[in-house]
Amino acid sequence: MATTMAQPEFRVRIDDVRCQQCGRCVQQCGWGVYTFDERPMPDHSACRACHRCVTYCPAQAITIEQNPLAYRDNPSWTPALRRAAWRQSETGGVLLTGMGNDRPYLNVFDHLVLDACQVTNPSIDPLREPMELRTYLGSKPDAVGVEAGPDGFKLKKDRSFAAGIRLDTPILFAPMSYGSVSLNVHKALALAARRLGILMNTGEGGLHADLYPFEDNVIVQVASGRFGVDSDYLNRGAAVEIKIGQGAKPGIGGHLPGEKADQDIATTRMIPQGSDAISPAPHHDIYSIEDLRQLIFSIKETTGYKPVGVKIAAVHNVAAIASGIVRAGADYVYIDGFRGGTGAAPQVIRDHVGIPLEIAVAVVDQRLRDEGIRQRASIIAAGSIRSSADLAKAIALGADAVAVGSAALIALGCHLCQGCHTGSCSWGLTTHKSELTRRLDPEWGAERLVNLVSAWSHELQEVLGALGVNAVESLRGSRERLRSVGLDAQTCEIIGVKPAGL
Amino acid sequence: MSTLLERMATALDGVARAGLPGERPAYREEAPFKIHGGCGLMGICDESGARMTGEAAIRAMAAQRDRGNGLGGGFAGYGIYPDFAGHHAFHMIYHDEQARLDSEAVIKKAFIIDEAEPIPRRHVDSIVDPPLVWRYFLMPHRRKVEAIGLPIDDIVVRTVMGINAGVDGAFVASSGKNMGAFKGVGYPEEIAEFFRLEEYQGHTWLGHNRFPTNTPGWWGGAHPFSLLDWAVVHNGELSSYGINRRYLEQFGYRCALGTDTEVAAYLFDLLLRRHGLPLELACSVLASPLWSEIDRMTAEERELAQTLREVYGPAMLNGPFAIVLGFDGGMVALNDRIKLRPLVAARQGSILMVASEESVLHEVLDAPDKVWSPRAGEPVIARVRRAEEAGAAGAVPLAAEVA
Numbered sequence: 001m002a003t004t005m006a007q008p009e010f011r012v013r014i015d016d017v018r019c020q021q022c023g024r025c026v027q028q029c030g031w032g033v034y035t036f037d038e039r040p041m042p043d044h045s046a047c048r049a050c051h052r053c054v055t056y057c058p059a060q061a062i063t064i065e066q067n068p069l070a071y072r073d074n075p076s077w078t079p080a081l082r083r084a085a086w087r088q089s090e091t092g093g094v095l096l097t098g099m100g101n102d103r104p105y106l107n108v109f110d111h112l113v114l115d116a117c118q119v120t121n122p123s124i125d126p127l128r129e130p131m132e133l134r135t136y137l138g139s140k141p142d143a144v145g146v147e148a149g150p151d152g153f154k155l156k157k158d159r160s161f162a163a164g165i166r167l168d169t170p171i172l173f174a175p176m177s178y179g180s181v182s183l184n185v186h187k188a189l190a191l192a193a194r195r196l197g198i199l200m201n202t203g204e205g206g207l208h209a210d211l212y213p214f215e216d217n218v219i220v221q222v223a224s225g226r227f228g229v230d231s232d233y234l235n236r237g238a239a240v241e242i243k244i245g246q247g248a249k250p251g252i253g254g255h256l257p258g259e260k261a262d263q264d265i266a267t268t269r270m271i272p273q274g275s276d277a278i279s280p281a282p283h284h285d286i287y288s289i290e291d292l293r294q295l296i297f298s299i300k301e302t303t304g305y306k307p308v309g310v311k312i313a314a315v316h317n318v319a320a321i322a323s324g325i326v327r328a329g330a331d332y333v334y335i336d337g338f339r340g341g342t343g344a345a346p347q348v349i350r351d352h353v354g355i356p357l358e359i360a361v362a363v364v365d366q367r368l369r370d371e372g373i374r375q376r377a378s379i380i381a382a383g384s385i386r387s388s389a390d391l392a393k394a395i396a397l398g399a400d401a402v403a404v405g406s407a408a409l410i411a412l413g414c415h416l417c418q419g420c421h422t423g424s425c426s427w428g429l430t431t432h433k434s435e436l437t438r439r440l441d442p443e444w445g446a447e448r449l450v451n452l453v454s455a456w457s458h459e460l461q462e463v464l465g466a467l468g469v470n471a472v473e474s475l476r477g478s479r480e481r482l483r484s485v486g487l488d489a490q491t492c493e494i495i496g497v498k499p500a501g502l
Numbered sequence: 503m504s505t506l507l508e509r510m511a512t513a514l515d516g517v518a519r520a521g522l523p524g525e526r527p528a529y530r531e532e533a534p535f536k537i538h539g540g541c542g543l544m545g546i547c548d549e550s551g552a553r554m555t556g557e558a559a560i561r562a563m564a565a566q567r568d569r570g571n572g573l574g575g576g577f578a579g580y581g582i583y584p585d586f587a588g589h590h591a592f593h594m595i596y597h598d599e600q601a602r603l604d605s606e607a608v609i610k611k612a613f614i615i616d617e618a619e620p621i622p623r624r625h626v627d628s629i630v631d632p633p634l635v636w637r638y639f640l641m642p643h644r645r646k647v648e649a650i651g652l653p654i655d656d657i658v659v660r661t662v663m664g665i666n667a668g669v670d671g672a673f674v675a676s677s678g679k680n681m682g683a684f685k686g687v688g689y690p691e692e693i694a695e696f697f698r699l700e701e702y703q704g705h706t707w708l709g710h711n712r713f714p715t716n717t718p719g720w721w722g723g724a725h726p727f728s729l730l731d732w733a734v735v736h737n738g739e740l741s742s743y744g745i746n747r748r749y750l751e752q753f754g755y756r757c758a759l760g761t762d763t764e765v766a767a768y769l770f771d772l773l774l775r776r777h778g779l780p781l782e783l784a785c786s787v788l789a790s791p792l793w794s795e796i797d798r799m800t801a802e803e804r805e806l807a808q809t810l811r812e813v814y815g816p817a818m819l820n821g822p823f824a825i826v827l828g829f830d831g832g833m834v835a836l837n838d839r840i841k842l843r844p845l846v847a848a849r850q851g852s853i854l855m856v857a858s859e860e861s862v863l864h865e866v867l868d869a870p871d872k873v874w875s876p877r878a879g880e881p882v883i884a885r886v887r888r889a890e891e892a893g894a895a896g897a898v899p900l901a902a903e904v905a
Contacts, residue, residue, distance in 0.1 A: 121738070142777075144814070474818055476815070
């Protein structure tokens with residue numbers, strides 16, 4: 001009997017003429033593709049097309065190809081579905097995967113276009129004029145009380161809202177826990193966040209002591225497993241985030257296997273070394289909205305009323321849920337769309353649960369406005385923000401800022417091979433094998449992250465200039481500046497965007 | 503508060519709808535989206551409270567005739583109705599008698615009509631097929647107002663919005679006290695002639711000449727836009743219209759007119775009347791200082807400026823504009839944050855004047871003490887002293903002079 005019927009997805013091809021038999025590929029591959037016997041020999045079935053070997057081959061001798069193996073045509077039974085059935089027949093298990101939904105659902109962002117000024121109002125050149133991206137997240141009152149003093153006006157002293165979270169550009173790094181990613185990834189994110197004037201997010205794995213110097217640029221997360229949470233942790237963050245759900249796996253908890261819980265991770269998570277870290281699917285002290293309110297205010301009491309946000313996955317009833325979260329006292333709502341990434345999730349959940357971010361942001365923003373509570377909380381949009389175009393469109397739909405996880409990992413070398421859950425990331429990102437994690441120099445990583453976010457910010461400035469506005473708040477929620485190309489009428493109505501031509 | 507307003511709006515909607523006969527064809531007015539265009543404008547205020555006829559405003563607008571294209575002109579005068587100073591003066595534009603009957607039914611839900619008459623006018627060759635123009639002097643109907651249970655200003659706002667959005671073929675040109683807006687399709691000097699503007703006397707005048715770049719002009723779409731005592735003339739295009747409008751909708755404003763100037767008028771109403779901000783701060787909300795400027799302020803100034811910007815970011819008017827707001831007792835002129843539209847100012851004794859072009863100032867003022875170009879985002883404010891004494895005398899054309 002064949003050990004497996006699932007044939008390799010990729011084929012590794014080595015140009016024997018160019019190959020110098022140096023063995024670099026053997027050393028670089030985290031998946032164990034290569035063995036060396038006078039020359040490198042690939043095992044195609046282990047390859048995930050992560051391009052680590054391709055990138056580091058000094059002779060440019062390696063290429064990876066899609067396996068050309070023919071399958072009998074059947075558009076319904078795609079080769080991927082057949083492979084999945086074979087694998088499950090072999091193991092009886094749930095198929096696990098990493099990163100975001102890779103199914104070809106309609107991408108709403110790709111059917112939205114932005115406006116620009118012509119004649120009747122001037123566009124603005126961001127290279128020569130101010131172009132402001134600074135953003136404050138948090139709850140704001142409807143009106144500002146002022147009083148006349150001897151030397152001008154000043155704020156009334158009964159100001160009852162907390163100062164907002166300052167972002168120099170409306171981008172945050174999305175929560176990725178220490179555990180799901182390496183400490184060097186956290187360090188790179190923290191360094192970059194400080195230089196960019198933005199925030200990184202611990203995810204649910206606690207805050208490593210090495211990151212304490214960066215705490216002003218860190219959102220600390222409280223998830224269902226409460227890993228690493230104590231009052232010291234809560235008080236270190238610039239803000240606290242309660243994680244209810246994740247776009248890649250709405251309604252699903254998490255599981256960090258005990259073998260990953262080494263001394264450092266175990267200490268940071270406050271669990272015994274080597275024990276499984278299981279995040280329950282729900283918070284067992286939040287079975288309803290009033291429980292959430294109590295947790296929000298417990299955290300506020302503990303932290304002297306720091307901003308507290310709530311992260312949810314975009315699901316069918318997201319507008320009503322977000323409304324409840326705002327009324328429960330959250331300072332921001334973090335909406336994670338169904339293309340959001342994950343370190344590990346059942347494939348069926350990642351690919352088939354949740355709704356697109358674009359639609360979720362639009363309906364949440366509108367619902368909060370309909371209820372007159374939009375000022376009370378900010379909206380962070382996340383779940384596959386791929387470019388500055390997505391950023392601009394998400395803001396125009398109503399987001400205050402976006403969070404980027406996958407894009408940040410891509411900056412650090414991720415090639416979306418979807419093998420995060422294996423713990424063997426050749427790029428050293430989602431692994432704890434020291435020979436792999438040391439591949440990421442935090443300084444080098446921070447520089448690339450700063451470059452990426454700066455580039456997107458410059459591009460956002462270009463978009464704003466073309467739109468004839470010089471501050472991002474004038475694009476925020478301004479759906480009049482968007483048009484759809486090829487979206488159906490009902491979707492247009494739901495997201496409040498007119499079709500092109502109107 | 504919002505639930506009360508909503509209830510009120512619903513009540514008024516019901517009235518408006520109930521009054522609509524089904525067989526009459528609906529009027530197509532301006533497009534239901536934003537109107538693009540450029541313009542010329544002026545504002546003049548005698549801070550002594552002395553009143554001047556409308557002629558200064560007419561001359562100022564005639565001097566910048568080529569800034570418009572004949573598709574919209576208008577004026578607002580303050581202090582023009584001293585005999586009815588305590589009444590809400592409603593200037594109405596009707597397409598037909600049915601619109602008038604429907605609107606009056608809405609008005610009577612909360613007001614007693616003390617005077618109702620066509621606005622005096624004369625024939626002007628170039629103005630073809632004008633709508634019916636009426637004015638009303640209204641007092642609150644105490645019992646009905648008490649039953650509604652809202653401040654009278656909110657009832658005025660809701661009445662105006664109820665008519666504009668709910669009554670087909672009717673439009674409220676202005677609704678303040680001792681002031682009025684006169685506007686229509688035509689060059690401003692033609693509109694002035696039509697409305698016999700030279701026969702009115704006021705301490706503050708605004709004027710506007712319009713250059714819409716799509717859709718035929720519509721009488722309701724000309725400037726000034728007015729609500730309560732506010733009147734706004736505006737040159738420019740609010741590139742932030744989309745979010746300004748959605749922001750206002752949260753506070754119960756319904757932008758039914760499809761022009762960006764409307765949002766400027768409502769924002770002034772929200773900031774000045776409902777939120778009680780001083781005029782200077784309201785201006786710093788609409789043309790917010792740059793963050794780089796805020797960062798350089800003293801700690802106390804910075805706290806105020808940063809808070810205003812954090813809270814009122816969606817209210818910032820972005821894109822090119824020059825705007826003049828008239829209010830009870832003065833006017834303020836304001837440029838956008840980086841001065842993308844012209845605005846010049848002059849002072850001559852107690853008179854402050856602003857216009858789109860400097861030549862206009864010299865056309866009207868014979869010897870200005872000072873002429874300057876206000877900086878981006880810096881408000882130019884004129885306040886009438888002893889406003890209650892302004893307009894103690896003067897002839898105002900009323901019912902007897904209907905054309």
